[in-house]
Amino acid sequence: MIIQSIMIPKEAVHTVTTKDTIAIALDIMEDHNQRCIPILDPSSTLYRGNIYKYHIYRHLVQGGSLDEPVTTLLKNATKFVKNTDAFFKLFFTLGDLPYISVLNDKHHFLGIIRHTDMYELLSQSWKMTESSYALTISVPDNVTGLDKILKIIYKFTTITGLITLDREEFTLRKRIMVMFPPNFTKQQLQKLTDKLTAKSFDVLEVEDLTHGI
Known part of the structure; x- marks a missing residue:
């Protein structure tokens, strides 16, 4: 327990x-x-x-x-x-x-x-200390939005953690925060964010975890 x-x-x-x-x-x-x-x-x-x-x-x-x-x-x-x-x-x-x-x-x-x-x-459950980068991505309201985002991500890398965030007062959008493994490079990150943007998914924030939080 x-x-x-x-x-x-x-x-x-x-x-x-x-x-x-x-x-x-x-x-x-x-x-x-x-x-x-x-x-x-x-x-x-x-x-x-x-x-x-x-x-x-x-x-x-x-x-x-x-x-x-x-x-x-x-x-x-x-x-x-x-x-x-x-x-x-x-x-x-x-x-x-x-x-x-x-x-x-x-x-x-x-x-x-x-x-x-x-x-x-x-912190341990989210693997924050074992991750390289974290992306916060806006998720469409339709039921396939999250599935499409994860399919794009898995073409580039695996994930170490994922947090879902409901709408908030200021953004009025559902979001997910995805953490990536230590071997995921800055160059790979850029390619992934470009791909997500090209597919009309908004990358709201990129956080570098390589030097700790």
Whole structure:
């Protein structure tokens, strides 16, 4: 399962319990340069939520005390995924959080998946680090448009990755981004783009990935 493969296990995660004070949470975050950490129950088994460094400092500015329990500033109590959830549940639940907690069916805390881990997973699946160039191509609305584009591409090379993009507010066009293998040269790329243009397919962007992103 994807969640299990990229999860940082509980033993490697800095946490606090509901019995701890805000001061203890702040010390942990300062010592380990973290924006937030999970809050668990007194037995360090059940997930309760997160506490953020930002909220601690705002709490202090407003006259709050570091001696208060971490539950005073508890956030994200309902923000978690199960270890059996599918990729898209993980993707949309994570959103802009720095990490998402992973629980089992008994609500036991198993670990976290960081935003950076999700980014790395997507980067690997798109083969961005193993590609030479990427083309963004406008796709006609008819059902054969994508098939025709791929037939042209396969006359020149194979592909390492493909992403489909729906219409957006500004372009109002469907698009695909196609990545090519490391041995695909700039000269071959030019011939391919010329061929696509000749067949009335708009090449919207060419990205050189040979030196990284």
